[in-house]
């Protein structure tokens with residue numbers, strides 16, 4: 143039995159790059175969907191810059207996401223997130239992984255539409271839960287019943303994420319497989 147992952151073909155990389163053009167590819171979806179991890183690997187495969195909006199927010203504020211929520215609350219965090227993402231989208235092509243709530247903000251969604259292609263990493267609750275319950279870095283899940291909170295967020299947010307340009311099902315397969323599926327979805331998207 144072989145567990146070797148074939149490298150992504152040059153042809154697929156070139157097709158995906160051509161489809162993206164000067165636009166940004168913006169990863170959206172719920173916590174644990176793999177936006178940060180798959181976004182970074184997709185950028186490596188394409189050889190274009192990567193940025194994670196949460197990481198950038200932490201860099202400019204010199205605070206962690208949890209500290210920001212605790213000190214200023216979610217509303218202030220959203221305002222900062224919207225400003226940071228607007229700036230990040232200004233020079234493409236780039237891969238931008240957003241935090242799960244970013245695409246839900248109408249202004250941010252409009253910026254993403256204008257400057258990029260969005261890809262929703264859609265995932266089932268069990269998949270997300272398995273991944274997020276291992277870490278306590280997500281302030282929205284510091285509730286009495288975090289699994290229920292995640293489910294509530296799914297109900298509220300999935301209809302919005304569904305408006306993304308591309309959708310890829312995030313599941314328990316090797317991350318390289320996810321990257322390949324993202325590139326394949328991108329490659330079929332009409333050029334600008």
Ligand SMILES: Nc1ncnc2c1ncn2[C@@H]1O[C@H](COP(=O)(O)OP(=O)(O)O)[C@@H](O)[C@H]1O
Nearest residue numbers: 173174175176177178179273313314315316317
């Ligand atoms: N396809 C995958 N298979 C297994 N683990 C994954 C996969 N995609 C992401 N992960 C892991 O799940 C966790 C959450 O991923 P992350 O990229 O931080 O998600 P997000 O940024 O969407 O919240 C990380 O530990 C990551 O390595």
Ligand SMILES: O=C(O)C1=C[C@@H](OP(=O)(O)O)[C@@H](O)[C@H](O)C1
Nearest residue numbers: 172173174196241242243280281
């Ligand atoms: O869903 C959300 O509202 C959030 C998701 C987090 O990012 P990830 O989706 O990368 O975990 C982070 O931005 C913050 O904790 C809020």
Ligand SMILES: [Mg+2]
Nearest residue numbers: 177178240241
């Ligand atoms: Mg993330």
